[in-house]
Amino acid sequence: MDTLLAADAELDPKRLAEAFQAFSQASDELAAAYGALERQVESLTAELAAANAEANRLREEAERNKRLAAMGEMAAQLAHQLRTPLAAALLYAGNLENPDLSSDSRTSIARKTVDRLKHLERLIQDMLLFARGEVLGRENFPVDDLLTDLAHTCEPLAARRQVDFRIAGRSSGALMTGNRKALAGALTNLVENAIQAVAAGGVVTLAAVCRDDQAILSVSDNGRGMTPDVVARLFEPFFTTRSDGTGLGLAIARGVARAHGGSIDVRSAPGVGTEFIITLPLTQSSCRNA
Ligand SMILES: Nc1ncnc2c1ncn2[C@@H]1O[C@H](COP(=O)(O)OP(=O)(O)O)[C@@H](O)[C@H]1O
Ligand SMILES: [Mg+2]
Incomplete structure (x- = not known):
């Protein structure tokens, strides 16, 4: 240029x-x-x-x-x-x-x-x-102690309604960290619901197993079961089909399970029965029957 x-x-x-x-x-x-x-x-x-x-x-x-x-x-x-x-x-x-x-x-x-x-x-x-919502106060305790608490609370409730209440399976000394009272309350809610769902002579079973450092606690009954539209609304606060129900039992149980890092699931068939399963993390490596 x-x-x-x-x-x-x-x-x-x-x-x-x-x-x-x-x-x-x-x-x-x-x-x-x-x-x-x-x-x-x-x-x-x-x-x-x-x-x-x-x-x-x-x-x-x-x-x-x-x-x-x-x-x-x-x-x-x-x-x-x-x-x-x-x-x-x-x-x-x-x-x-x-x-x-x-x-x-x-x-x-x-x-x-x-x-x-x-x-x-x-x-x-x-x-x-x-x-x-949040669960205050945490302690370390054996899962079996929680089952013993539940036996004491639920046996009289079941006896009053002529329901056969059984505890199946123990967790071989597995330990859990959490609020024992809140967890017992949540499981009692499930057992109460189950007792209400069975006729006299019905069976309600509380079972515990531990697997992969998780406690699996289930409450099953051979009662009236639920239709899918009831199952879909179960955990909604205030959802109840009982005249004297508050509809908060399952909402609270789910809140307690989640506050412990766990979850709650349900399986139900009308006329056959219902099973609620709460899965909770165990204190590390305390699961010995896996
Ligand atoms: N094991 C069960 N079998 C049949 N129905 C159930 C069972 N558990 C819960 N339900 C149904 O779920 C509803 C909500 O339960 P919950 O939240 O505990 O409230 P509430 O017991 O006050 O009604 C109950 O009203 C009932 O219809
Ligand atoms: Mg209830």
């Missing part, structure tokens, strides 16, 4: 001057265009940042609204659950004022009032367990 220009300049200095002028004008224009482009990029970048910030703000607002809506829904559900037994208790208590009541009716109405208030108390108790 230099040689070409030099050759041109030799040929015609005037044309060289013109060429330089044109070149300098073009480069000025180019610099101006570049400056304009840079300003445009800056302004577009600023616009993009503002749009991103707005999108983030809108997303956060949507999430907050969703949380508030869920809380509102939960509060409405809780209020409804509490109001139902309370309204019934108030109605019964109001009836007690009737001076013409026979003493038998008065006793019967008083019993119904207490019954509804007890249901209310149970509901509040279960809601607290459910809301707590």
Whole structure:
């Protein structure tokens, strides 16, 4: 290029001057265009940042609204659950004022009032367990001790309903770390459900095995079983098919299993029976019957 220009300049200095002028004008224009482009990029970048910030703000607002809506829904559900037994208790208590009541009716109405208030108390108790979610307090204990706790709690419940309650399998000294009381409560819920599902003479079995450093605790019954649409809703808080149920037993059991790093599964067939299986991690290498 230099040689070409030099050759041109030799040929015609005037044309060289013109060429330089044109070149300098073009480069000025180019610099101006570049400056304009840079300003445009800056302004577009600023616009993009503002749009991103707005999108983030809108997303956060949507999430907050969703949380508030869920809380509102939960509060409405809780209020409804509490109001139902309370309204019934108030109605019964109001009836007690009737001076013409026979003493038998008065006793019967008083019993119904207490019954509804007890249901209310149970509901509040279960809601607290459910809301707590996380299980506080952990200890190391043998799985067999948990089974012994359950035998003490569940045998009288089963005997009262003439149900045959069996404990099958022991875990050969396997150790678990967790909240023993919460776990016993969760398993008691499963056993209570099973006892309620069988007729007198039915069998409820609690079994424990350990495998691959996991405890597998199952509660099975030969009761009425469940249809797939009931199974699909089992763990929903407040889902119950019983008039005196709170519908929180299984929601709590699942919460406790998960808080221990475990899980809960179910298998059921109408008219045949049901099995709930809780799988929980064991304290490392304590599983000796694998
Ligand atoms: N072993 C079982 N056999 C048949 N139905 C069961 C069994 N366990 C649970 N269920 C069903 O699941 C529902 C929810 O159980 P749960 O959460 O413990 O609440 P609740 O016992 O207060 O009804 C029960 O109402 C019942 O319909
Ligand atoms: Mg229950």
